[in-house]
Amino acid sequence: MENSKQGRTPFGERLLRARKNRGFTQKQVEMHVGIAQSNLAELELKGTGSSFTVSLALLYGVNPVWLALGKGPVTGGRPSPDWLDGLSESELSLVEEFVQSIVAARRRGHARRLPIDAVGSPESDRNREAHKRRASKGK
Known part of the structure; x- marks a missing residue:
């Protein structure tokens, strides 16, 4: 080297x-x-x-x-999988949004499976809004 x-x-x-x-x-x-x-x-x-x-x-x-x-962040975080390297900024945003929704669902104690291809689609947006309305009614 x-x-x-x-x-x-x-x-x-x-x-x-x-x-x-x-x-x-x-x-x-x-x-x-x-x-x-x-x-x-x-x-x-x-x-x-x-x-x-x-x-x-x-x-x-x-x-x-x-x-x-010499790869990844200096501190914190887990190393990211290699397949993320080839994604565009908008694709990375969709992945991040999907992961955040899973983390949030687990924190609430009721994670559900979402098809990966539905993230960011109009249908997933409608589902997310419907879920938010149901969650706010329960408060």
Whole structure:
């Protein structure tokens, strides 16, 4: 893997950045995770991956996929499936709306199955409005 201007690999840069952002010294990381300080120093310079990656990500509070591969959000969230990468903004909005409706239904304790092709259709909009009216009458 190619090294950056600072002589670090991309993985090493992410590792160093994550550690520094959390304010840990290499010695502190050694005590928390069990990786030898010298091994961590080497990983931060020319590493391309490690069996400690997930443990380090948890300690640093970063997304393990971001730390390992440089993909996805730096913190929080779950990695998104690859099939989302090819969707347009409007398609991503429809997927997000669909997921939010499932989460909301589960919170209310009565999730129902919706056909994926119905999301965003006039019929799904009518169903959503009818559901809102029924829910507001129950309050």
